[in-house]
Amino acid sequence: MKKNRVLTALTIAATAVVLAACGSTAKKTxxxxxxxxxxxxxxxxxxxxxxxxxxxxxxxxxxxxxxxxxxxxxxxxxxxxxxxxxxxxxxxxxxxxxxxxxxxxxxxxxPIAVYSKKYKSLKDLPKNATVLVSNNVADYGRVLEIFKDAGLITLKKGTDTTNANFKDIATNKKNIKFKTGYEPKLMPQLYNNKQGDAEVINSNYAVQAKLSPAKDAIAVEKSSSPxxxxxxxxxxxxxxxxxxxxxxxxxxxxxxxxxxxxxxxxxxxxx
Incomplete structure (x- = not known):
């Protein structure tokens, strides 16, 4: 009888362990x-x-x-x-x-933004100024919008800025030269070395370089951007x-x- 009681107790204990184990794995990660x-x-x-x-x-x-x-x-x-x-x-x-x-x-x-160590606003850019832009073609429409909003360029009629490029510029009153082909991550370095009159930098790389679009940029993309x-x-x-x-x-x-x-x-x- 005593032996049976011991076996029963062991069985109950084993069952409890199994149930506990099941409960611990019930919530899978x-x-x-x-x-x-x-x-x-x-x-x-x-x-x-x-x-x-x-x-x-x-x-x-x-x-x-x-x-x-x-x-x-x-x-x-x-x-x-x-x-x-x-x-x-x-x-x-x-x-x-x-x-x-x-x-x-x-x-x-x-917000993509324009930075410059030489000028305090886009309107201060001189004639034939060089603006450095990365090789990220998908961002070209964003750059065009910034300069259009500043009144420095106009775009060809019917231009869709979500897939536009610099060939879509209709008028360019200061003959600004947009120089492309740079790796996006290198733009802060070009800015620090004053390689152009202004540089366009994606926000993630700007932040990594301790730049604030709100404080350091001379022009910033509008919040209504797509x-x-x-x-x-x-x-x-x-x-x-x-x-x-x-x-x-x-x-x-x-x-x-x-x-x-x-x-x-x-x-x-x-x-």
Missing amino acids: TTVTIGASPTPHAEILKHIQPELKKEGVNLKIKQFQDYVLPNKALASKDIDANYFQHTPFLKEWNAKNKGNLISAGSIHLE YSNIVAIRPDEKNNKALKKVIKALKSKSTQSWIKKHFKGSVEPVE
Whole structure:
């Protein structure tokens, strides 16, 4: 009888251990790897990591220093999503690479801006001034809009600035020369070395170089710009629950407030 009681107790204990083990694994963790530029994208993703962990999502961040590799990595399934680009850039990449990557949501705008160590405003630029622009063709329309808004150029009738280039300039009252072909990440260095009369720098590289579009630029892209940064995914990931949680966290009111406070106007959340 005593032996039976011992066996029964052991059985109950073993059952409890099994049930406890089942309970501990009931909430599975899903790992998601997102490719991102160091600033501000990776910083924003790091901010939401703790929140996602509570929801069973292990967010891994793979940082890229250029605009070429993140889409290649996503298309080849080395990462689950990326966060570094705007829609016109993605469309251009898809067209050139026969890709089918899509946007999972717009998160923030990094206003592209013009900087100069020689002049305090665009209107101060002299005739035949040289403005250095990166080789990122998808940004050319943004640059044109800035100079058009300043009254320095006009565009040919019917020009769509989301896919425009400098050949679309109709009039150029100061004969400003837009010199292109530079790697985007090198633009702050060109600015510091005074290589041109002015330089156009993407906000992420400006922030990395301790430049503030709000304080240091001589002209900034308008907040109504359609060039908001997105999270890109493959079409087969549209229903990925973990990725949906990432987007929800990125677009939450608390994250938007944090972005405004942390980046002080260098990055603006998309409502």
